[in-house]
Amino acid sequence: MPPFFFPIAACVVWFLALFSYLPVLQLELRLAEQIVAPLLFVSYLLVVLAWPFSGAVAASVLTCLFGLAGFYLALCLRDPELFLQPVIYGILLACAAFSFQRLQKEISDRTIEREKRLEELHAVEEAIVKDGNLKEALRQKIDRFVGLEQFSEELKGIQDLDRASGRIVEEVHRVLAKADEAVLCLVDPDREDLYLAAWKVSGGVLKSRDPSVFDRWVMRRSQAILVEDSENDFRFFTGVKPVDPFLRSLCASPLTTENRVLGVLRASSSRKGCFQADDLRLLDAFSGLGAVMLRNILLCRRLQELAVRDSLTQLHVNRYFQDRLSEEVKRACWDGGLFSLILLDIDFFKRYNDEYGHAAGDLVLKNIAAVLLKCLGPADLAARYGGEEFSILLPNQGKKEALLAAERVRSEIKKNVFTLRRVEARVTASLGAASFPQDGKTKEELLWAADRNLYEAKRLGRDRVAG
Structure with missing residues (x-):
């Protein structure tokens, strides 16, 4: 229903009541005077209804208009009832308006209070949800740290580097389930670069076995990195998409101990963010x-080495050579194989020690060891036999x-030239x-035979081979 209905209806009813009083419009209707009062009552009732439906302004204007017209009509007709009627209805209208205002204010206050209570209820619900989320996050963190503790205990029992590396990437891939790829790169101390030690890929194969630019960045700066979108990261932007599709987003952390980077652990995904x-x-x-x-395993390896x-020449010690020689004798006796051994003695080594000092003698020993490692194959074994003597074991090789x-x-x-006190020198x-x-x-017979041939070479003039 439009808001103009009540004021228009009030005007129509009121004017009908008014016109019935005017002599020029009285049509000799006997009921005209009897219906004036009800019409006026209905008109003022409509004015009251106009207040809530059409607003206070429209109702006030209509009230003033009706009141002025009523006073004018009362003066014209000299009828005191018409004069009192607007006053009475005005008082009633004012009371109704006042009551309506109080009711409207009470309703407004209750609405505000209800909205306030609803806001408080929503705040409590949000707090409950947030508290539940915090509890769930705390539970997940506790589970993670408990898992880390158990995993660290498991790692303590692993002494093999490859196996330990594999377990680390498997656990990272399991815990960070959203990662498509988990990779562990270790530092090669000789090349001072990374090499791929272990990896775990979801539903596919590793696209590249070379360390990524992100891994090398972490290694050089010795700091962790979080990349949300590698294609738009200014630190690595090259305009070319990476070969590995799993490098869209990643997090990587260095493996550091004693201010030295031992490797880089990375988790990456094909999805950004x-x-x-x-x-x-x-x-x-x-x-x-x-x-x-990694540090513990490397220390164990170092202790084993x-x-x-030998700490000076980095060749095997005589005890290790003797053990390997015994094993070769047993193997050859069992399967009928063959092998050989060589004993080497540096000619006139005492002269170098006496003339140039023990430091020069150590340099000679290091040079001889380097020549042995250069000349022998990967299956051969070179050891420092004692003093200036060296021994060589040649598996599966005859005389x-x-x-x-x-x-x-x-x-x-003999061809090897080295410097002793700024003087070029050679040894045989x-x-x-x-x-x-x-x-x-x-073993004893073979060592005695090799030693006998060694002294035969010395007797024949040194710098020669006997066998």
Whole structure:
């Protein structure tokens, strides 16, 4: 219903009541005077209804208009009833308007109070949801740290580097389930660069076995990194999409110990914005565990190498050579194979020590060791036998191959030039070879035969091979 209905209806009814009083319009209707009062009552009732439906302004204007017209009519007709009637209806209208205003204010106050209570209720509901989310996040963090503790205990029992690296990337890939790829790169100390040690990929194969630019960035700066979109990151923007599609977003952390980077642990995804700061903090925890694990394994390897390698020449020690020789004798006796060994002695080594000092003697020993490593194959074994003597074990090689290897070593030693106190110097060596089974079938017999041939080479003038 339009808001203008009530004021228009009020005007129509009121004017009908008014016209019935005017002499010029009285049509000799006997009921005209009797219906004036009801018409006036209805008109003022409509005015009252106009207040809530058409607004206070329209109702006030109509009230004033009706009141003025009523006074005018009362003056014209000299009828006191018409004069009192607007006053009475005006008072009633004022009371109704006042009551309506109070009711409207009460309704407004209750509406405001209701909205306030609803806001408080919504705030409580949001607080409950937020509290539940915080509890869930706390529970997840507790589960993660408990899992990390259990995983660290598991790593303590792993002494193999490859196995430990594989377990780390598997656990990272499991915990960070949204990662498409988990990669562990380790530092090669000789090349001072990274190499791929272990990886785990979701539903596919590794696109590239080379460390990424992000891994090298982390290694050089020794700091973690979080990349939301590698295609739009100004630090790595090249205009060319990466070969690996799993490098759209990533987080990476260095494995550091004693201010030295041992490797880089990375989790990456093909979707941008996949990782947040919490994921990077979790990856940092795995990196810390990995760094401790890697340091322990490298220390164990170093201790093992120190136990079997000579600290000066980096060749194996005599005890390790003796053990390997015993194993070769057993193997050859079991399967009828063959092998050879060579004993090497530096000619006139005492003269270098006396003339140039022990530091020069150490330099000579290091040069001889470097020549041996250069001339021998990956299956051969070179060791420091004692003092200025060296020993060589040649698995699956007979006397002919042993003599050729010994001659190759002797020739390289003689050609090798090094500097002693700013003076170029050369050394020579005598070598004696022995082979299984023709020179002996036990370790002692073979060592005695090789030693005998060594002294035969020295007797014949040194710088030669005997066998």
